[in-house]
Amino acid sequence: MAKKVYLLLCALAILNISMVSNVNADDKVPVLEGVELNVPSVDSSGMPGVFQDAKFKMTGVGNLWQLQEFNIAQTLKTIEKVEVLKTDAFPVQIFLRISGNLSNGCDEVGQVHVKQVGNSFKVFAYYKNQQQQTGEADYTCTPALVPFSKVIPLSVYGLQAGDYQYSVNEQFSGAFYLPTDNSF
Known part of the structure; x- marks a missing residue:
């Protein structure tokens, strides 16, 4: 199950082409720094931007990336x-x-x-x-x-x-x- 989530996040992070706009004042975009890829948000079906601050690291084996960390955002309830x-x-x-x-x-x-x-x-x-x-x-x-x-x-x-x-x-x-x- 964890491998499926990992693969899904990788695919979504790299191919995040959707009709979603991020309206933050500091519009963040994915940034590649050496062998690390920082992705500010990744959509899931029905909840755009729910996965946030995803960090990937190139494994050195082919073109594989390893998910290092991410946050699951909570909707504003107040x-x-x-x-x-x-x-x-x-x-x-x-x-x-x-x-x-x-x-x-x-x-x-x-x-x-x-x-x-x-x-x-x-x-x-x-x-x-x-x-x-x-x-x-x-x-x-x-x-x-x-x-x-x-x-x-x-x-x-x-x-x-x-x-x-x-x-x-x-x-x-x-x-x-x-x-x-x-x-x-």
Whole structure:
């Protein structure tokens, strides 16, 4: 079973060609440093970006890569509100603003991924916590609620006029309307 997961992650990491956008402010891309390949995120069916910070090392045997480590991201559970923001200028731009309260001072909003399937946008926002940032298991967090807000752009340029739906972490859903084709 572990070998199948390893092979799947390798294939997905190297051939990560999909209609998913990573909307992090620091858009990370895979980086090859010598014999090490660092892949910021790998999609699984239904959950884009769920495998994060994958590290591979070339084995020296043919073109084989060995998976060294990866994280399975947790979806952000503390979203309280999702708002649609629509610009007045043409072509129209659509954004989703997610907001809520993190449960402590260590948690942060991490990677956000958007996948468009037909007239539907599936958004997945994940946690980024202190342990993932530092690799340290022992750390102290403040117990106070920490408000957050993140604006997520949806790729709507070139879409035809019509109704579009969105979902955020499969918990929030809504719709927006494009009155005209959204391209010059």
